[in-house]
Each structure stands twice: as C-alpha cells, then as structure tokens.
Amino acid sequence: MNALSNKLVDADMIVFVTPLYYFGMSTQLKAVVDRFHAINAKLTGNKRAMFFATSYGADDWIMEALKKMYASMLRYLNWENAGTLFATGCPVRKVIEQTNYPQQAYEMGKAIK
Numbered sequence: 352m353n354a355l356s357n358k359l360v361d362a363d364m365i366v367f368v369t370p371l372y373y374f375g376m377s378t379q380l381k382a383v384v385d386r387f388h389a390i391n392a393k394l395t396g397n398k399r400a401m402f403f404a405t406s407y408g409a410d411d412w413i414m415e416a417l418k419k420m421y422a423s424m425l426r427y428l429n430w431e432n433a434g435t436l437f438a439t440g441c442p443v444r445k446v447i448e449q450t451n452y453p454q455q456a457y458e459m460g461k462a463i464k
Contacts, residue, residue: 365401367400374413394428401435401436404417404436404438406439
C-alpha cells in the first residue's frame with residue numbers, strides 16, 4: 352500500500368473497477384479504499400474519478416448501494432465524477448463481451464481529457 356499510496360496521491364484520476372460483491376465493491380478494492388483514511392488530507396480535492404462495476408443480477412436496483420457508496424466517496428474527498436458504467440446482468444466475461452458495455456467503457460476512456 353505504501354507504493355500505491357504515492358501513486359494515488361500523484362494521480363489526476365482514479366478509476367475504480369470491481370465486480371459487485373453482495374451489493375458493494377469487492378473486498379480487495381474495499382481494503383484499498385479503507386486505507387485512504389491514512390492519506391485523506393493528501394487525496395482530498397483536485398481529482399476526478401470513474402467507476403466501473405459488473406453484476407450477475409440484472410435488476411434495476413442491484414447497484415443502488417454501490418452507487419451511493421461511490422457518491423459518498425466523491426463527496427467526502429471532493430472529487431469530480433468523470434463517469435460511471437454499471438454493467439448489470441453480466442455473470443461472466445463471455446456475457447459481457449456480447450453486450451455494448453465494452454464499447455461504452457472504451458468511449459468513456461477516449462473522452463477523458
């Protein structure tokens with residue numbers, strides 16, 4: 352985390368990518384986010400963020416808790432949201448590749464200025 356912390360502080364944009372784990376981000380990503388606490392003062396403000404997530408479930412409400420957590424992180428850290436992509440109904444890579452989600456992610460990346 353020491354090496355990652357310096358990169359996070361220096362970055363202009365942070366991109367979060369995770370599968371949905373019981374209505375939240377993966378435990379691996381959550382462990383990193385929880386460690387932000389030690390460097391909050393260095394992370395606050397002047398950053399943009401994007402969030403990409405996939406879920407097995409396709410219900411329209413399935414990502415609500417994750418969306419709220421991301422919005423709270425942005426608010427707390429005073430970061431700008433540069434975009435989100437919540438790919439529902441995608442239990443495995445083969446299914447994701449049959450959707451337009453990869454193209455959407457590509458277009459979002461191209462639009463970063």
